[in-house]
Every structure is written in C-alpha cells, then in structure tokens.
Amino acid sequence: MSVVARLIEARAARRQKPLIAFNAATLRLGGKTIIENLDLQVRPGEFLCIVGASGCGKTTALRLAAGLYRPTSGAVTFEGEPITEPRREVAIVFQDYGKALLPWRTAAGNISLALEASRVPARERGARIEALLRKVGLPGHADKYPTEMSGGMQQRLQIARCLAQEPTTLLMDEPFGALDAMTRQGLQDEVLSLTQASETTVIFVTHDLDEAIYLGDRVIGLLPHPGRIGIELDVDLPRPRDQLATREHPEFLRLRRQLFDFIKATEH
Amino acid sequence: MKRAAILWRVASVLVAGSFIAAWQLVADLRLVSPVFLPGPDRAWAALVRGFSSGDLAGKLIGTLEHMAYGWFAASIAGIGLGALIGSSKMMRAYVAPSLEFLRPLPVSAIIPVAIAMLGLTQGMALFVIAFGAIWPIMLATIHGFAAVEPRLYEVARSLQMSRAAIIAKIALPSALPDILAGMRLSLTVALILSVVCEILAGLDGLGHWVLLSARAFRSADLFAGVILLGATGYLTSIAVSLVEQRLLAWQAAAR
Ligand SMILES: Nc1ncnc2c1ncn2[C@@H]1O[C@H](COP(=O)(O)OP(=O)(O)OP(=O)(O)O)[C@@H](O)[C@H]1O
Ligand SMILES: [Mg+2]
Numbered sequence: 001m002s003v004v005a006r007l008i009e010a011r012a013a014r015r016q017k018p019l020i021a022f023n024a025a026t027l028r029l030g031g032k033t034i035i036e037n038l039d040l041q042v043r044p045g046e047f048l049c050i051v052g053a054s055g056c057g058k059t060t061a062l063r064l065a066a067g068l069y070r071p072t073s074g075a076v077t078f079e080g081e082p083i084t085e086p087r088r089e090v091a092i093v094f095q096d097y098g099k100a101l102l103p104w105r106t107a108a109g110n111i112s113l114a115l116e117a118s119r120v121p122a123r124e125r126g127a128r129i130e131a132l133l134r135k136v137g138l139p140g141h142a143d144k145y146p147t148e149m150s151g152g153m154q155q156r157l158q159i160a161r162c163l164a165q166e167p168t169t170l171l172m173d174e175p176f177g178a179l180d181a182m183t184r185q186g187l188q189d190e191v192l193s194l195t196q197a198s199e200t201t202v203i204f205v206t207h208d209l210d211e212a213i214y215l216g217d218r219v220i221g222l223l224p225h226p227g228r229i230g231i232e233l234d235v236d237l238p239r240p241r242d243q244l245a246t247r248e249h250p251e252f253l254r255l256r257r258q259l260f261d262f263i264k265a266t267e268h
Numbered sequence: 269m270k271r272a273a274i275l276w277r278v279a280s281v282l283v284a285g286s287f288i289a290a291w292q293l294v295a296d297l298r299l300v301s302p303v304f305l306p307g308p309d310r311a312w313a314a315l316v317r318g319f320s321s322g323d324l325a326g327k328l329i330g331t332l333e334h335m336a337y338g339w340f341a342a343s344i345a346g347i348g349l350g351a352l353i354g355s356s357k358m359m360r361a362y363v364a365p366s367l368e369f370l371r372p373l374p375v376s377a378i379i380p381v382a383i384a385m386l387g388l389t390q391g392m393a394l395f396v397i398a399f400g401a402i403w404p405i406m407l408a409t410i411h412g413f414a415a416v417e418p419r420l421y422e423v424a425r426s427l428q429m430s431r432a433a434i435i436a437k438i439a440l441p442s443a444l445p446d447i448l449a450g451m452r453l454s455l456t457v458a459l460i461l462s463v464v465c466e467i468l469a470g471l472d473g474l475g476h477w478v479l480l481s482a483r484a485f486r487s488a489d490l491f492a493g494v495i496l497l498g499a500t501g502y503l504t505s506i507a508v509s510l511v512e513q514r515l516l517a518w519q520a521a522a523r
Contacts, residue, residue, distance in 0.1 A: 086426040099419040117427035
C-alpha cells in the first residue's frame with residue numbers, strides 16, 4: 001500500500017472517529033437530574049442541531065460539551081480525552097450576545113480579546129481584526145461600542161470573536177433566537193458558508209425546527225425531565241443550502257413533519 | 269436639551285451670587301459682630317493677603333499633600349482588598365460581617381488609638397486619613413467585583429485567559445465605574461480628615477491655619493481658609509470627575 005493511500009485511509013479513519021462524544025453522560029444539578037444517560041457522537045466537520053422543548057436540557061448539554069459543566073457520571077470527551085475545562089479550539093456563541101461582549105471595548109477591542117488570549121503579536125492584530133470584521137459583514141464598524149450596534153450586529157461581533165479563536169468546533173446556543181426573521185436568515189447562510197468552507201464542527205442549539213433542518217447534517221430532538229435523546233434524524237438535503245429551494249424540498253417537508261410530530265408528542 | 273443645560277448653569281450662578289450678596293448685606297448691617305463674621309470683601313482681601321505673603325500657599329500645599337497621600341494609600345489598599353474580597357464568594361461570606369462591624373465606626377473613634385500608637389505625627393495623619401477614606405473605595409470595589417457579568421467569566425474561561433488577564437481585562441474594567449465613584453466619595457472624606465488631623469496634631473496645613481486664626485479672632489483669615497478648603501474639595505472632585513469621564517467614555521456611548 002502506498003504512503004498516500006495509507007494517509008488517506010488514516011484521514012478517513014480519523015473522520016469516522018467522533019470529535020465530541022457523550023458516553024452515558026449524566027448531570028445532576030441541585031439534586032435534580034437534568035441530563036440522563038446521554039449517548040451522542042459528533043463527527044468531525046459535522047453540523048449537528050439540537051432541538052427540544054424549553055427546559056429540556058439543550059443548553060446544559062452544550063455546556064457539557066464546552067467544559068463549563070462536568071458530568072456527574074459517564075463521560076464527555078473531545079478527541080477521546082475527557083473534557084475538564086473549556087479550550088480555545090472550542091468556541092462558544094452565547095445566546096445573550098449583549099452579556100457576552102465587553103461593553104467597555106469597541107468591536108475591534110472585543111475581537112482583540114481573543115487574539116490577545118492566543119498571544120497574537122500586537123502588530124498582527126489590526127489586520128486580523130479587519131479581516132474578521134469583513135468576514136462577518138461588519139467592515140467599518142471597528143470603532144463602534146457594542147451598545148451602539150443592533151442585536152444582529154452584536155451577534156455577528158460575537159461570532160467574529162469566536163472565529164478569532166480559530167476554533168475547530170463551534171458551540172452555538174440559540175444564537176439567532178432574539179433576532180428578526182430577515183436578519184436570522186442572513187446569519188444562517190453566513191454561518192453555513194463560514195463553517196462549511198473550513199470544515200468546522202458545529203453543535204447548534206435552537207428551538208426553531210425549520211432552522212435546525214435547514215442548517216444541519218443531523219438533528220437531535222431531546223426529551224425533557226430528564227434530558228435524553230428522543231429522536232435522531234439524518235438530513236439528506238443537498239448543499240449548499242438555499243433559503244427558498246431547500247425549504248421547498250420534499251425531504252425538508254417530510255423531516256419537518258416528523259420533527260413537529262415529535263415535539264408535539266413531548267409537549268402533550 | 270442644550271438650552272436647559274445653559275439655563276441651569278445660569279441659575280446656579282445666580283444662586284451663588286445672591287448668597288454672596290446676602291452674606292455681604294448681613295455683614296454690612298452688622299447683624300453678626302464683625303469679630304465673628306467678616307464680609308466677603310474682607311474674606312477675599314485676607315485670601316489675597318495670605319497668598320501674597322506666602323503663608324497660605326504653603327498651608328494649602330500641606331493640606332493637599334495630606335489629602336493626596338491618604339487618598340492614594342486608601343485607593344491602593346481599598347482596590348486591592350476590595351478586589352480580593354469581591355472576587356471570591358467565600359471571602360465575601362466570611363469577611364463581609366466584620367466589614368459591616370467596622371464600617372459604621374466613626375473615624376473619630378480611631379483617632380485616639382492612632383495618636384496613642386503613632387503619636388502626633390505625619391504617620392498618624394496618613395493612617396487616619398487612609399483609614400477613613402478606604403471604606404467608600406473598598407465597598408464600591410467589592411460591589412463592582414461581585415457584580416461582574418458571570419457570562420464574561422465564561423468567555424474568559426473559553427479563551428483560557430490567565431487569572432491575571434481575567435482581573436486586568438474583565439473584572440477591573442467592569443468594576444471601574446463603581447471604583448471611580450467610590451474614589452470620588454472618599455476624596456471628600458480625605459479632605460475632612462486632613463483638616464481634623466492638622467487641627468489635632470498641629471500639622472502644617474489649612475486646618476492649622478483655621479485653628480490659629482480662630483484662636484486669634486482673625487475672622488477674615490479664618491474665612492479665607494474655609495473658602496480655600498471649599499474650593500479644594502470642589503476642584504479636586506471636578507478633577508476626578510473629568511478623569512472618570514475620560515476612562516468611562518464607553519458608558520457615554522450607551523446613552
Ligand atoms: N444551575 C442549575 N441548577 C439547577 N437546575 C438547573 C440549572 N441550570 C438549568 N437547570 C434546569 O435544567 C433544565 C434544563 O435547563 P436548560 O437551560 O438546559 O434547558 P434548555 O433546553 O436550554 O431550555 P431553553 O430552551 O428554555 O433555553 C431546566 O429545567 C432548568 O430549570
Ligand atoms: Mg437554553
């Protein structure tokens with residue numbers, strides 16, 4: 001077997017190995033079991049969406065993957081190693097962008113925070129910041145304070161800061177929950193183009209079922225009390241996705257139907 | 269908006285002007301004996317005389333020095349201790365009760381203790397001024413550190429920032445508005461205590477000047493000293509406000 005073939009094979013094997021894995025992960029907080037026996041594998045480069053009724057444990061599951069919580073029993077691993085603390089290669093986009101940005105730093109300063117943490121030399125930061133702002137559609141807003149920006153712009157800024165971490169994995173918790181429909185669709189496509197190009201692995205929490213199917217390679221539906229997996233759907237829709245064509249695709253409608261029925265049944 | 273601001277400014281000048289006019293009137297009509305109450309004209313003359321003879325400037329510098337050293341010491345210790353206590357929930361739980369016991373203690377109760385231990389010295393003055401001025405700063409810092417948005421600490425963790433970087437880049441700037449407000453409050457405390465210490469310990473400063481003038485029934489000199497003290501409090505407070513505005517420019521953007 002040639003070296004090249006072996007390399008390709010090794011790469012394929014690595015792709016099959018999960019990047020993030022929940023192995024019978026259970027989390028109890030304040031005497032309550034919030035996540036129970038969660039088994040879930042996230043493949044490298046995968047775009048995984050998690051949906052579920054409010055309070056079913058989506059945020060908690062994401063925080064486990066981030067290393068902000070540690071499981072009470074079972075394990076959550078990154079590349080096979082148990083996650084004990086957050087790491088720079090895993091970036092978290094919080095839902096409440098207003099609270100996740102430093103109000104005393106400008107847009108450029110907020111992105112710089114991540115660059116400073118990664119020890120990027122000061123003279124390289126300016127160009128990097130400019131490129132990142134352009135990437136998320138905020139060119140020319142470097143000197144604005146977060147409070148001078150709209151919600152959509154603030155969330156873009158938070159995403160830019162996360163990209164500055166050069167993450168291999170993005171964890172997004174209802175990132176567009178507070179935004180209007182138009183801004184939301186625009187940002188969906190931006191996130192897709194940003195992550196597909198760099199083969200970034202994404203775990204994306206949302207309560208919008210359409211959004212989950214539109215974005216994901218796979219959609220997980222959680223059942224509440226305690227949080228566990230209730231449904232798992234592979235999304236076999238062509239990429240790149242398109243706001244009109246994808247949403248009219250018969251497969252999209254079928255999945256949407258299936259997911260709605262599931263959520264309805266959990267709400268009873 | 270702008271016009272209202274100008275009107276307020278005009279109104280405040282008018283109030284101050286009529287206050288001085290009323291003062292002059294009371295003095296001219298001799299409603300109070302001139303031995304105790306000089307008119308603004310005499311107080312002003314004493315002020316000018318004091319400065320031209322060089323005495324008063326030296327006293328002013330003495331008071332400013334006492335105030336500045338005490339205030340700086342209080343600021344450094346207050347911010348340091350406040351950060352230590354405020355950034356840990358456990359410290360807050362353990363230390364807060366003793367703080368609540370010490371805080372309402374009037375500083376005047378500490379002065380005899382300080383004199384007994386340190387004598388009538390500059391060191392005693394520094395200790396008393398710093399002890400009195402530390403409270404507003406420390407309590408504001410504790411509050412500021414306790415009120416840092418927890419989400420920002422999670423951002424810092426996910427960026428794997430060092431403890432020092434978290435304090436310098438997240439906690440301190442977040443607590444800065446509180447800290448500066450505390451520092452502005454304690455400026456007044458430092459001035460009052462400077463005067464008290466100068467009077468008690470006979471240290472060179474406006475407090476001493478005021479005391480000697482009162483003993484000698486030189487009411488015009490007394491008032492000159494008091495006016496100078498008032499101006500010192502007012503101007504230093506404005507100076508800190510200006511620094512505050514500069515450092516907190518980002519807050520203006522929010523409004
Ligand atoms: N720190 C905590 N201590 C105790 N219970 C908690 C804690 N955090 C969350 N919970 C509980 O765990 C459950 C799941 O919370 P979680 O925030 O993960 O839900 P979610 O699916 O993200 O909901 P939403 O869609 O409303 O954001 C909820 O019932 C919540 O009350
Ligand atoms: Mg949530």
